[in-house]
Amino acid sequence: MFSVIQFVLFRSLILRIAFNQKLPYMGPISVGMRPGMALYFQGLVLQEAKQFEINLKTGQSGGDDTAFQFKPCFGQKVTLNSFSSKSWQIEESASDKPFTKGAAFTMIFVIKAEGFEVYVNGLQLCMFKHRLPLEKVTALMISGDVSMNIFGVIPVSIVLIFL
Structure with a gap:
């Protein structure tokens, strides 16, 4: 669990920050992905x-592989999946419903050696184990029924302080 102070510090130390991007958004993760960093x-x-999704992809075209899809479906569950070799893989789900319609949220994807650890509003929601090589992730896609005020990359050295 992260404290309010830790979230404020995270926000102040974000690299490659983007503000109020129009959705759907597709853009590069130019710093690469490696264990110890976070989004x-x-x-x-x-x-x-009804839903929104965040996809960590191996490229910026529709047919590129997706290393991690995080997809809250309201009235149902949060689904987690990956897309490789032109097909969706076995879907997983998070049992909690951490989002509320009309409400603000803060979320962090901590990249660990074993997978993506997701925190929503300071609470750990889930861990999604890597199915594709992390170094192949080069793009971020955000779409759906959400307004994203800020998103960015937190460097390795900063994340390790909080874990």
Whole structure:
């Protein structure tokens, strides 16, 4: 669990920050991905939301592989999956429903050697084990019923202080 102070510090130390990007968003992760770093998101779930998704991809085209898809479906569950060799793999789900329609949230994907550890509003939600090589992840896609105020990369040295 992260404290409010830790979230404030995370936000102040983000590299490659993006503000209020129009969705759907597709862009590069130019610093690469490696264990110990994290992705930080601050947003607002739309009042009439059905779902939104965040995809960590191996490229910026629709057919590229997806190393991690994080997809909250309101009224159901949060689904977790990957896409490789032109097909979706075995879907996993998080048992909790951490998002509220019309409410703001803060989320961090901590990249660990074994997988992506997801925190929402300071609480650990899930761990999704790597299915594709982490070094192949080069792009971020965000779409759906969400307004993303801030997202960016937290460097390795900063994340390790908080773990």
